[in-house]
Amino acid sequence: MIIHFQNEDYCLIHLGMSGTIHILDKKKPLKFTNTSFYHSPFLPKKHNHAEFIFDSLKVIYNDPRRFGFFEIINNYQDLQKRFKSMGPEPFSDKFNLNYVVNYFKKKNKDIKSFLLDQRFVSGIGNIYASEILFASKINPFKKAKRLNKNECLNIIFNSKKILQQAINKGGSSIRDFKDVSGNKGTFQKEFKVYQQDGADCSRTNCKGIIKKKITSNRSTFFCVSCQK
Ligand SMILES: [Zn+2]
Incomplete structure (x- = not known):
């Protein structure tokens, strides 16, 4: 504020x-x-x-x-x-293909850590990073520099889409989050991978299982089969 x-x-x-x-x-x-x-x-x-x-x-x-x-x-x-060091908002026009492709050049870190890195894009948290990568069919541990144009486009598109869906549902109440009126959000009911470890992948025709992996104290959830 x-x-x-x-x-x-x-x-x-x-x-x-x-x-x-x-x-x-x-x-x-x-x-x-x-x-x-x-x-x-x-x-x-x-x-x-x-x-x-x-x-x-x-x-x-x-x-x-x-x-x-x-x-x-x-x-x-x-x-x-x-605010100079902060990356663009996911909904902003500045979060576009040119920006993402240039940013990822020679970047050895995995894509999931970039989605959480506020210098790259601001405002994406741990839950949404996993959901965005599932929607984009991208493995969270893939190196950013290995992503092709299409994959970058999918990440941009799904960042906006998943966040908008979550906003429409009033956010995700997994512990004690409530909005200013005291109401819980309901996006946690829409999670495809977050906290779904052990479940079958919800994607049609995918026989994969959702897996949880912890790196630098953050948990990441992904399908072992359809996220390449
Ligand atoms: Zn899958």
Whole structure:
């Protein structure tokens, strides 16, 4: 989140893995609204790290795991610099064939780690990286430089498609994720490979089994047969 103040300062807020923002109405001290993910009916007693005090309400930032941050940035140029190292959004026109093909030249790392690398493309997480590669019929451990044009096109197309489907379903609630209204997402019911290890591949005519592999502490799920 970026807050733009009247004096031209910016405040950059990242919720990390577990940050939540609560609004407390001073006139109704017992009633408050948790405005962010992991909707909870109570303001936690611990880990309330920042308070913004307004005339009639307070905004409170809570973060048990402390991966989140607040950062003050003094002007627009510095704000732009702050985001310079981040790759394009998956839905942006900049995430196109030219960009992907050039980026992958001479890249020895596997394609899955690039999908998670925010310098390459921003905003794709671990669940969606596995789902995108399954939809693209690409093995997650294939070296990026070995991908042909068609495979790059499939990755671009399926990144947009899978993310859009997940957004339409309100996200994936595998643990405690809920939206701002407290509703769970339902995309977890559509997973083709994520947490499906041991299951038969859902692709028509594929006799493969879904396998789970853990590398650098992240789990990857893929079909051993149709993802080449
Ligand atoms: Zn398969």
